[in-house]
Amino acid sequence: MPMYFPDFDSLKRRAVQRDFRKPDEWETEDMFRRSFSDFMLKVDPVEAEEILCGRGWDQQSPVERIEGIARSTAARITDEKCSCDHLRSEHNDRFQTGHGSCQECSCVQFTWVAFVKEEKNGHQD
Ligand SMILES: [Zn+2]
Ligand SMILES: [Zn+2]
Numbered sequence: 001m002p003m004y005f006p007d008f009d010s011l012k013r014r015a016v017q018r019d020f021r022k023p024d025e026w027e028t029e030d031m032f033r034r035s036f037s038d039f040m041l042k043v044d045p046v047e048a049e050e051i052l053c054g055r056g057w058d059q060q061s062p063v064e065r066i067e068g069i070a071r072s073t074a075a076r077i078t079d080e081k082c083s084c085d086h087l088r089s090e091h092n093d094r095f096q097t098g099h100g101s102c103q104e105c106s107c108v109q110f111t112w113v114a115f116v117k118e119e120k121n122g123h124q125d
Contacts, residue, residue, distance in 0.1 A: 002056025045072030083111040
């Protein structure tokens with residue numbers, strides 16, 4: 001069912017239901033909307049987009065929906081895996097960040113094999 005978050009009050013009510021924090025005193029509606037939406041990306045990407053634009057998915061333009069999907073995919077990619085089975089973040093810098101030798105084994109150069117995505121239960125593939 002599509003949901004609408006047209007104002008600050010509707011956002012605050014939803015944040016309580018979703019176990020998200022309360023807005024800070026200095027926080028504007030727009031700031032809170034963005035931060036709540038980022039939090040929801042990993043829980044429910046459709047609702048995250050509804051929070052961000054304030055309208056239910058049935059009233060979003062196709063472009064807004066595609067942007068929402070792209071945002072949620074990007075948010076869930078946390079690292080990249082090398083052929084040596086270690087992560088890019090464990091490799092030294094060479095031309096680009098993390099493209100050098102591995103800090104954990106004898107691998108001499110990062111060779112991309114997969115994106116590592118954060119799963120809903122917090123485990124990695
Ligand atoms: Zn490696
Ligand atoms: Zn390695």
